Amino acid sequence: MGGLGAVDGATSLVSALVSAVRDDPLLAIVAAVGLVVLLGIGAWLLRRYLRTRGEEFESVLAAHEAVSVLMHPDPDPDAMSCALAVRRLAESVDTEATIYYAGEIRHHENRAFETVLNVDFEQIEHAHEATDKPVVLVDHNEPRGVPGAEKIDPIAVVDHHPGDGTGSDLTDVRPDAGACASIMSEYFQQLGWVPGEAEDEQERPAISADVTTGLIYGIMSDTANLTKSCSEAEFRAASFLYSGVDQDKLDRIANPDIDEETLGVKARAFDEREVRNAFAVSDVGAVSNVDAVPQAADELLRLEGINAVVVLAEKDGTVHLKGRSRDDRIHMGNTLQAAIDDIPMAGAGGHPRMGGGQLSLDHMKGLGPKDGVGREQLHERLFEAMNGEL
Ligand SMILES: [Mn+2]
Numbered sequence: 001m002g003g004l005g006a007v008d009g010a011t012s013l014v015s016a017l018v019s020a021v022r023d024d025p026l027l028a029i030v031a032a033v034g035l036v037v038l039l040g041i042g043a044w045l046l047r048r049y050l051r052t053r054g055e056e057f058e059s060v061l062a063a064h065e066a067v068s069v070l071m072h073p074d075p076d077p078d079a080m081s082c083a084l085a086v087r088r089l090a091e092s093v094d095t096e097a098t099i100y101y102a103g104e105i106r107h108h109e110n111r112a113f114e115t116v117l118n119v120d121f122e123q124i125e126h127a128h129e130a131t132d133k134p135v136v137l138v139d140h141n142e143p144r145g146v147p148g149a150e151k152i153d154p155i156a157v158v159d160h161h162p163g164d165g166t167g168s169d170l171t172d173v174r175p176d177a178g179a180c181a182s183i184m185s186e187y188f189q190q191l192g193w194v195p196g197e198a199e200d201e202q203e204r205p206a207i208s209a210d211v212t213t214g215l216i217y218g219i220m221s222d223t224a225n226l227t228k229s230c231s232e233a234e235f236r237a238a239s240f241l242y243s244g245v246d247q248d249k250l251d252r253i254a255n256p257d258i259d260e261e262t263l264g265v266k267a268r269a270f271d272e273r274e275v276r277n278a279f280a281v282s283d284v285g286a287v288s289n290v291d292a293v294p295q296a297a298d299e300l301l302r303l304e305g306i307n308a309v310v311v312l313a314e315k316d317g318t319v320h321l322k323g324r325s326r327d328d329r330i331h332m333g334n335t336l337q338a339a340i341d342d343i344p345m346a347g348a349g350g351h352p353r354m355g356g357g358q359l360s361l362d363h364m365k366g367l368g369p370k371d372g373v374g375r376e377q378l379h380e381r382l383f384e385a386m387n388g389e390l
Helices: 002-023 025-050 053-062 077-092 108-116 180-190 209-222 232-244 247-254 260-271 292-301 332-340 375-386
Strands: 066-070 096-101 135-138 156-159 170-173 274-276 279-286 308-315 318-325 346-350 354-360
Touching: 002 025, 053 077, 053 156, 053 170, 053 180, 066 077, 077 096, 077 108, 077 135, 077 180, 077 209, 108 209, 108 247, 156 180, 180 209, 180 232, 209 232, 209 247, 260 279, 260 292, 279 292, 279 375, 292 308, 292 318, 308 332, 308 375, 318 332, 332 346, 332 354, 332 375
Parallel strands: 066 096, 066 135, 135 156, 156 170, 279 308
Antiparallel strands: 274 279, 308 318, 318 354, 346 354
């Protein structure tokens, strides 16, 4: 009975409204306008709700005349390719984008990326050099590694690392993704761009061969050529990008010439290795380019039966340590820290799988408040640390 009452009530309400509108044409117009406005708002909300991440990102860029794209310190190919992608997207909505980084672009593959793709990134020494424009962060979600970083308040953050960093207008952080370049590729795909150069009279915007090639290499380099920490997103992106990749440039970036010293240091790291259990320590002596040291450590780690390595090298009165581990029981950053703990003027740290450290040769010789530590002794301590005895 209550249900019928409600129906009766609704019916009488409608008829009351209808007669009110009939009596007053003005009310009819107001009601019609109200209805149109409501429908409009509904449609707008629906569109907003259904917008892809790519469309959202594009509109964040379009809202500004100029933006700063900030890569993490010592940017890698993933960060560099994402920055290029953001600039390409920004261009298409008449937003000027300048790409900044702190630290250095050093590793030979990173330099090859920079050279082959002809890119111009601005190096900064303080955050304020980038914060005169709204900041977009790529491949990291919390600004770091540059004085004033804590004052950076990004408008957008696109990343694949775990962390709590957010952008005021857009936060797209996907720790499941193997590379940030996969996310940027997805944006292009969602926005209907074509990879590579534009064909004549094509209406869809083209990514450019350089940016397309950069993105595929960003993915390759962050996932060890699609073999590590990969998700479906990387394969989807690779398939989307494929037709626009400049294969010759990709080869030059991915397989740059190796200089004589680097190969020499790798050879010395192999010859001089001391192996105990599954751990290796190798002292390569004096080097003129310390970049060769981590590469030698990477190479030595590939030797069968070896799960953790530390390579030592000397340059300008400093001993450089580079450690690598693929053994879950060895946190390389902590291992190096434990090994050099008591040595004055020494520092070390890093991640579970890679770490680095530096010692002053003078202090190893005993200059300073504590007794020195000999090379032999240092090797012993490194083995002890890897064995978990320190
Ligand atoms: Mn990355």
